[in-house]
Amino acid sequence: xTRRACAALVRAMVLLGCASGAFAxxxxxELRIIAPAAPGGGWDQTARAMQQALQRAxxxxxxxxxxxxxxxxxxxxxxxxxxEAGRSDVVLVSGLIMLGxxxxxxxxxxxxxxxxxxxxxxxxxVIAVPAASPFRTLRDLLDAFIARPESISWGGGxxxxxxxxxxxxxxxxxxxxxxxxxxxxxxxxxESMAAILGGQVSAGINxxxxxxxxxxxxxxxxxxxxxxxxxxxxxxxxxxxxGLPIEFENWRSLAAPPGLAAADRARxxxxxxxxxxxxxxRETLARYRWLxxxxxxxxxVRFAAAEESRVRNVLRKFAEGQSGGTAPEPYPxxxxxxxxxxxxxxxxxxxxxxxxxxxxxxxxxxxVLLAAAVALHLLLLENAGFVIAAAVxxxxxARAFDPRHPLRDGCFAVGVSVSAYVLFARVLHxxxxxxxxxxxx
Amino acid sequence: xxxxxxLRDGFASALSWGHLLWALAGVTxxxxxxxxxxxxxxxxxxxxxxxxxxxxPTSAFIMFGGIYYGAxxxxxxxxxxxxxxxxxxxxxxxxxxxxxxxxxRGASALTTAAIGSFxxxxxxxxxxxxxxxxxASAALRFGPAEYFALSVLAFMTASxxxxxxxxxxxxxxxxxxALGLIGIDQLTGNARxxxxxxxxxxxxxxxxxxxxLFAVGETFFQVWxxxxxxxxxxxxxxxxxxxxxxxxxxxxxxLRGTAIGFPLGVLPVGGSVIPTFLSYSxxxxxxxxxxEFGHGAIEGVAxxxxxxxxxxxxxxxxxxxxxLPSSAxxxxxxxxxxxxxxxxxxLLFSSRPDLVWTLIASLYIGNAMLLVxxxxxxxVWARVMLVPRPLLFGGILVLASLGTYxxxxxxxxxxxxxxxxxxxxxMRAHDVPLVPAVLGLVLGPLAELQFRRALAISxxxxxxxxxxxxxxxxxxxxxxxxxLPVVFKGRRP
Numbered sequence: 036x037t038r039r040a041c042a043a044l045v046r047a048m049v050l051l052g053c054a055s056g057a058f059a060x061x062x063x064x065e066l067r068i069i070a071p072a073a074p075g076g077g078w079d080q081t082a083r084a085m086q087q088a089l090q091r092a093x094x095x096x097x098x099x100x101x102x103x104x105x106x107x108x109x110x111x112x113x114x115x116x117x118x119e120a121g122r123s124d125v126v127l128v129s130g131l132i133m134l135g136x137x138x139x140x141x142x143x144x145x146x147x148x149x150x151x152x153x154x155x156x157x158x159x160x161v162i163a164v165p166a167a168s169p170f171r172t173l174r175d176l177l178d179a180f181i182a183r184p185e186s187i188s189w190g191g192g193x194x195x196x197x198x199x200x201x202x203x204x205x206x207x208x209x210x211x212x213x214x215x216x217x218x219x220x221x222x223x224x225x226e227s228m229a230a231i232l233g234g235q236v237s238a239g240i241n242x243x244x245x246x247x248x249x250x251x252x253x254x255x256x257x258x259x260x261x262x263x264x265x266x267x268x269x270x271x272x273x274x275x276x277x278g279l280p281i282e283f284e285n286w287r288s289l290a291a292p293p294g295l296a297a298a299d300r301a302r303x304x305x306x307x308x309x310x311x312x313x314x315x316x317r318e319t320l321a322r323y324r325w326l327x328x329x330x331x332x333x334x335x336v337r338f339a340a341a342e343e344s345r346v347r348n349v350l351r352k353f354a355e356g357q358s359g360g361t362a363p364e365p366y367p368x369x370x371x372x373x374x375x376x377x378x379x380x381x382x383x384x385x386x387x388x389x390x391x392x393x394x395x396x397x398x399x400x401x402x403v404l405l406a407a408a409v410a411l412h413l414l415l416l417e418n419a420g421f422v423i424a425a426a427v428x429x430x431x432x433a434r435a436f437d438p439r440h441p442l443r444d445g446c447f448a449v450g451v452s453v454s455a456y457v458l459f460a461r462v463l464h465x466x467x468x469x470x471x472x473x474x475x476x
Numbered sequence: 477x478x479x480x481x482x483l484r485d486g487f488a489s490a491l492s493w494g495h496l497l498w499a500l501a502g503v504t505x506x507x508x509x510x511x512x513x514x515x516x517x518x519x520x521x522x523x524x525x526x527x528x529x530x531x532x533p534t535s536a537f538i539m540f541g542g543i544y545y546g547a548x549x550x551x552x553x554x555x556x557x558x559x560x561x562x563x564x565x566x567x568x569x570x571x572x573x574x575x576x577x578x579x580x581r582g583a584s585a586l587t588t589a590a591i592g593s594f595x596x597x598x599x600x601x602x603x604x605x606x607x608x609x610x611x612a613s614a615a616l617r618f619g620p621a622e623y624f625a626l627s628v629l630a631f632m633t634a635s636x637x638x639x640x641x642x643x644x645x646x647x648x649x650x651x652x653x654a655l656g657l658i659g660i661d662q663l664t665g666n667a668r669x670x671x672x673x674x675x676x677x678x679x680x681x682x683x684x685x686x687x688x689l690f691a692v693g694e695t696f697f698q699v700w701x702x703x704x705x706x707x708x709x710x711x712x713x714x715x716x717x718x719x720x721x722x723x724x725x726x727x728x729x730x731l732r733g734t735a736i737g738f739p740l741g742v743l744p745v746g747g748s749v750i751p752t753f754l755s756y757s758x759x760x761x762x763x764x765x766x767x768e769f770g771h772g773a774i775e776g777v778a779x780x781x782x783x784x785x786x787x788x789x790x791x792x793x794x795x796x797x798x799x800l801p802s803s804a805x806x807x808x809x810x811x812x813x814x815x816x817x818x819x820x821x822x823l824l825f826s827s828r829p830d831l832v833w834t835l836i837a838s839l840y841i842g843n844a845m846l847l848v849x850x851x852x853x854x855x856v857w858a859r860v861m862l863v864p865r866p867l868l869f870g871g872i873l874v875l876a877s878l879g880t881y882x883x884x885x886x887x888x889x890x891x892x893x894x895x896x897x898x899x900x901x902x903m904r905a906h907d908v909p910l911v912p913a914v915l916g917l918v919l920g921p922l923a924e925l926q927f928r929r930a931l932a933i934s935x936x937x938x939x940x941x942x943x944x945x946x947x948x949x950x951x952x953x954x955x956x957x958x959x960l961p962v963v964f965k966g967r968r969p
Contacts, residue, residue, distance in 0.1 A: 074522040074804055080811050083522065102519070103885050106660065106677035113674060114885070139665045140677055188933045194665030219620075219929055220662055225794070225801040229744035232798065233616035236933060248799045248821025322814050366924050367668065370653045377647035384643060385906055401699045409894050412877065417887045425874045432873050433866035435699050440866070447867050455878050463509070463523055466885045467878075 063095045063306065067125040071111025071133070073104040077242075078128045081156065081287050084319040085128075085310065092313035094306060099464035107136025107195060113144045119292040123299035126152065130287035132196050134346045139195030146339065149290040150300060153307050154335050156320065157284035157328035158242040159262040160201045161271060163255045165234045173258040173277050176238055177209055184215040190227050190236035194220040195350060197285035198227075198240040201261060203349040208279045213352040231255070242285060243269065244324040286328055286342075288335070304331060404435040420470015421460075425452035479606055486833030489534055490841060498535045499838070499845045502542025507849065510550020513687070513879025516563035517788075518804035520547035525812050533816045537835045540812060541842030544805070545597055548788045549846055552589045552781055557582060557860045558872050560691040560879065565748030565784040567686050567914060568756040572769060572776030574690075579772050583858040587718045588726045588774055589781040590850045596734040596782035597843040600789030603738055604796075605836055609825075612797040615742045620929035621940045625950035626743075627923040630750045630915075632957040633757045637911045644908045651899075652916020655680050659921075663928055675888045682749075682917050683883060687876045688893045689910045693900020695869045700901055726778040729759050733782030740783075741790020744802040748787050749918045755783035770909075789839070795820055796832065 066089065070082035082100045089095040103111035108129060115127045129146065137145050162173065170176040180187045184206070191198025199220065203213035219236055221227035231239030232254060239246075239255075243266075249255040250271075257271040261283035265273060274281045291303050310316050311329045320327055330338060408431030415424035429448035434441065460467045505527070509520045524543050528536040551562035556573035569589065576585040603611075618626075637645075658669045659679030670676040718726065733755045740751040759775040760766050769776050792809075794800040799821035801807035813820055818831055825832055863871070880893045903910060934940040942948050 074518045074808050076807065079522070083525075083811070087526070100522075101885070104678070105884060105886075106674055110674055110677070110884075110886075140660070140667065140674070142674065185935050194660075194662065217932060217935070219932055220665070222662060225744055225803075225806065228798075228800050229616060229794070229802070230619065232800075233619060235619035248819050248823065252822030254822055322817070323811075364928075367657050370650060370657060370920070373646070374650040374654045377643055377650050380643040381647045381906070381908070384641075405696065405699045408873075409897075413887075413891055413894065416877075416881070416890060421878070421881070425877065428877065429870040429874050432695070433870035436866035436869055437864075444866060444870065448870065451871055451874055455874065458512075459878065459882060463515075465515075465882050467881065468887075 063124075064097070065124055066095045066098045066306070068098055068100050069111055069115055069119075069125060069127045070100055070102050071104065071108035071115075071127065071129065073102055077132075077158075077285075077287065078108065078130070080323065082128050084316075084323065085155075088310055088313055088316040088319055089306075091315040092310065094309055094313070101464070101466045103466075106140050106142070107193065108133040109136045109140055109142035109144070112137075112146075112149070113142065115290075116144050116148050116293055121294040121296075122292050123295060123303065125292060126303065127290045127292075128287060129290050130154075131200075131285050131342060131346070134343050135195040135197070135200060135350060138347055138350045146290065146343070149293055150295045151336055151339060152289040152291050152300075152303060153311075153331040154286050154288040154328050154338065155307075155311065156325040157286040158244060158325060159260050159266070159284050160197060160240055161243050161246045161250075161257050161261070162201075162205070162238060162240055162259045163231065163246055163250070163257045164238050165232060166254055166256055167234060168237070168256065170238070170258070171256075173272070173274075176258060177205075179237075180206075181209055181211060184211050185217045187238060188217045188219050188236040189238055189240060190219050190221060190230045191240040192220065192227055193222060194218070196220075197242075197283075199353070200346060200349050201240055201281075201283050203353055204281050204283060205274070205279060207349065207352065208281055212355070213349060214355050216353070247324060284326075284328070288339070307331070401435040404431055408432045408435065415470075417468050418470065420472055421467040422452045422456045422472050423470060425455065482829060482833045483605060483837060485830070486835075486837035487840075489830070489834050490538055490837040495535060495538045496841070496845070498531070498538045499542045499841045500849065502539035503546040503842060503845045503849050504542075506543035506546020507550045507553075507846070508546075510547035510562065511553050512550075513554055513560050513562050513875045515879075515882065516551070516683075516805075517544070517547040518808055520550070521805055521808045521812075525808065528812070533831060534834050536812075536816065537831070538838040538841060540809065541835070541838035541840075542845055543842075544809070545593075545785070545788070545839070545842045545846050546849075547805075548785055549590070549593050549850065552593070552784075553586065553857055554875075556585045556589065556777070557857060558691060558875065559694055560687055560872060560876060561683070562879065563748070564682055564686075564918070565752055565787070566781075567682075567749065568752040568780035569777055569784070570686075570690060571756070571911060572771075572773050575770065575772035576774065576777065577858075577861055580861070581772060581774075582861050583854050584718045584722050584774060585777050586854040586857055587851065588722060588778045590847060590854065591718075592726065592730045592733065592778045592782040593785040594843060594847040595730045596737060596784075596786040597789055597846070598840065599731075599734045600738040600741075600786040601836070601839045601843060604789055604793055604839075608793050608797045611739070611742045611793050615744060615794060616798075617946060618743055619944070620926045620933060621944050621947040622950060623743075624923055624926035624930055625941070625947045625954070626750065627919050627926065629950050629954040629957065630754060630919055631923070632954040633761075634753055634912070634915050634919075635757075635958065637753070637757060637760075637909065637915065641907070644906070645912050648903065648908050648910065649912035649916045652685075652913035652918075653920040654916075655685065655913075656917045656920035662925055663932065673888070675884075675886050679921070680892065680917065681883055681889065682914065684880050684889055684893050685896050685917055686914055687880060688896025689900035689903070689913065691872050691876050692893060692897030693904060693910070695872055696897050696901035697904045698869065700905065722774050725774050729755070729775045729779035730782040732758060732762075733779040733784075734786040736779075737783030737786030738790045741787030742793045743790075744794050744800050747803070747918075748784050749915075751783040751787045752780040753915060755779040792839070796824060796835075798822060799824070 068082045068085055070079040072078040086098045086100050089098045103114055119125050164170050189202045199218050202216050202218050206213045206216045230236050250257050259274045260271040262273055263282045408428050412424045412428035426448040430444050433444040459465045505524050521543055528539050551566040552569050555561040555566040555570035556577050559570050559574040561567045561570050573585045658676055660677050661668050667677055736755045737751040756776055759779040760769045791803050791806050794802050795806045801810045818828055877890050880889050930940050
């Protein structure tokens with residue numbers, strides 16, 4: 036009966052193979068795309084849209100997407116710099132939000148540590164209020180904001196992200212210290228949208244694409260858009276025409292690893308240039324309502340540098356009031372006190388009953404064996420690779436339970452490790468350390 | 477009624493032999509990939525979406541329906557058999573499901589999970605069909621204050637999980653709360669208790685703690701306590717699904733799980749932990765044999781599994797009616813819908829009724845197909861428990877490490893996994909319950925964040941928690957949940 040499960044997996048492999056198969060003979064065999072975020076977000080969508088465009092246009096045979104989420108993309112950035120240096124078959128999706136993340140989380144690496152390739156897309160931000168809001172225009176909102184800044188709550192995405200940066204730029208422009216912006220950070224587009232639609236916050240900031248369906252339906256009233264000029268088909272006044280000298284976009288870009296040879300860099304740049312002209316990419320842009328903001332070479336490097344100083348400046352102003360202003364939060368200390376008290380109580384109970392407890396255990400050898408299995412596994416995982424580390428873990432752990440079948444256990448250890456690796460790394464294209472066996476599997 | 481006509485049209489375009497084959501393929505792939513540890517529903521759907529890109533919209537939607545429900549269901553299998561939940565929604569299932577498997581009742585646990593998922597999925601899809609707009613606008617009335625009250629309610633009802641010794645239960649809870657402190661403070665973006673380690677900035681993934689405490693901890697404990705002469709896992713009693721008794725004890729939890737899971741799934745800040753654990757504690761409270769919980773009570777599998785699948789259908793309500801993706805999986809689906817020119821949002825039902833109703837019909841089909849596929853497979857899966865112990869536990873350790881690594885591609889996570897395993901082993905040795913720690917890790921940060929958000933919006937005025945009627949009602953319900961058991965216990969002789 037396990038045949039049926041096998042058949043299902045084989046079918047999965049065949050289907051995945053078909054889906055990623057190429058139409059023509061592409062110039063590049065494999066290009067890995069790292070999305071430094073979890074599935075579902077803007078970077079992940081950009082990476083998967085690139086995957087589709089590159090494969091469908093026949094530019095690359097296979098373009099697997101790897102998600103390395105964490106800390107506004109800075110975990111992915113650090114890993115990209117450390118693990119991929121000098122490689123020419125991998126790119127990282129990044130952008131404005133990563134600049135914010137680097138500042139907010141004081142990341143040890145920056146976008147100066149990678150090879151910039153190009154800006155791909157941009158998205159303008161919209162300030163909107165729910166349809167039932169008393170604020171009819173941006174002026175109404177800003178008057179209330181200037182009169183009493185904290186009374187206006189601004190809902191948007193995570194702290195240090197594009198939405199908060201725009202809130203800071205607006206406050207700065209009307210003479211309110213950004214530290215006094217009552218910014219309510221939500222963890223994602225859906226969560227902040229629900230709070231805005233439900234009138235939980237006074238005003239909301241989000242990308243145009245996310246707001247557009249609500250604006251069309253009349254559930255949200257847009258007050259301003261952050262583009263330089265009015266966009267065709269979008270009847271929303273710009274910040275600039277309402278007297279605020281702000282242009283702002285949430286741009287997404289691509290980077291290659293550091294230490295790239297000039298020829299490799301040129302090859303990747305021409306690949307991206309070909310991709311942005313390809314029909315599949317044009318279709319994707321239209322579908323997601325992304326703007327084509329392709330910018331490459333020195334112009335992009337200059338643009339990124341200017342953006343970096345702007346982001347640093349605003350986020351520094353946000354932080355200025357906070358350090359002195361907010362009292363230490365009581366909650367963490369309550370939790371720690373609770374842990375210590377209950378831990379003490381438990382320790383006393385355990386200590387008292389220690390005499391009564393039956394402490395007889397079987398010989399120590401299995402425990403030592405198991406500890407060795409785990410220690411070796413952790414040691415080998417990133418050095419010798421997943422297959423070797425997993426086989427060692429399996430074999431020693433099995434022997435801790437029953438030492439009588441070393442050969443059988445060894446066969447299973449190798450079999451399970453190799454098939455797990457092949458399934459995850461080769462069929463599903465998830466990243467596992469290949470290590471010493473990189474050339475073999 | 478117009479809805480029924482529209483739904484009939486949806487079925488008319490969705491039902492054909494070719495489409496049924498796509499549904500079967502979707503369910504098979506979704507389940508197969510969803511079963512793998514560390515690959516949750518969001519990643520499953522993201523990995524499998526490219527397959528649907530070459531299909532016409534109807535076939536693609538049929539396959540989505542299958543993949544979505546398949547991925548949601550897949551996690552329960554590893555929870556029950558290996559104590560290794562693949563996603564947060566199946567943590568509650570693991571508690572009694574794995575206990576059942578160790579007693580040789582794995583087939584019953586898997587069957588009640590499969591049928592419960594089907595019942596809940598179907599009922600929830602019916603609710604989605606008829607009440608979507610109504611529910612979606614009700615969900616928007618939930619603000620930070622209400623979410624705070626909801627998490628308090630979840631804490632209170634979960635006191636049923638604390639077990640015999642108050643000191644042990646509270647210690648476990650505070651351990652979870654303390655671990656929940658680690659990471660970026662979402663409201664300010666400042667790091668807390670991260671000790672300068674970048675990988676800790678996003679906090680400790682609840683799945684790592686769960687797999688560590690449960691699966692790895694159990695393995696360590698077996699070796700620590702019993703060494704080589706450990707008792708064998710009880711031989712399988714039956715390969716043939718549920719007994720009459722099992723049916724009698726399962727059907728009410730299925731319905732209650734659906735009633736709890738669906739509305740909570742509709743809330744844009746849901747997650748599947750609250751509905752599944754609420755269902756678990758409700759079942760324990762209502763059971764005539766609460767002492768069986770934790771030792772293989774079938775209600776503890778039937779309820780949470782139903783709640784999990786009903787919540788999965790609930791997530792589609794704000795997605796389709798308001799365009800709000802309230803989970804990572806929903807965000808991936810949203811991107812997929814856009815592929816076909818569907819722009820989820822308030823106008824979706826009026827602008828593309830043909831596609832929407834085809835999609836809803838596909839959900840019914842995918843859900844039914846899931847049952848057709850999985851009931852026969854139950855017998856195959858149940859045999860996993862016959863694998864010799866050294867190989868079974870060796871395999872569990874490898875799968876735990878594999879699943880953890882593929883969550884974030886981080887070796888530090890694997891270190892945390894085995895550290896949690898050691899803690900889990902020590903907690904078992906001293907009879908400290910494990911589940912309160914998991915709840916603390918999930919609910920603590922949620923409660924704190926929503927509490928502070930509510931206060932920030934009200935400019936520090938705490939009266940929001942009593943002046944907002946919905947919030948006040950939820951807090952009152954929490955108080956009742958806390959006091960009632962004490963009163964009842966006092967009256968009992």
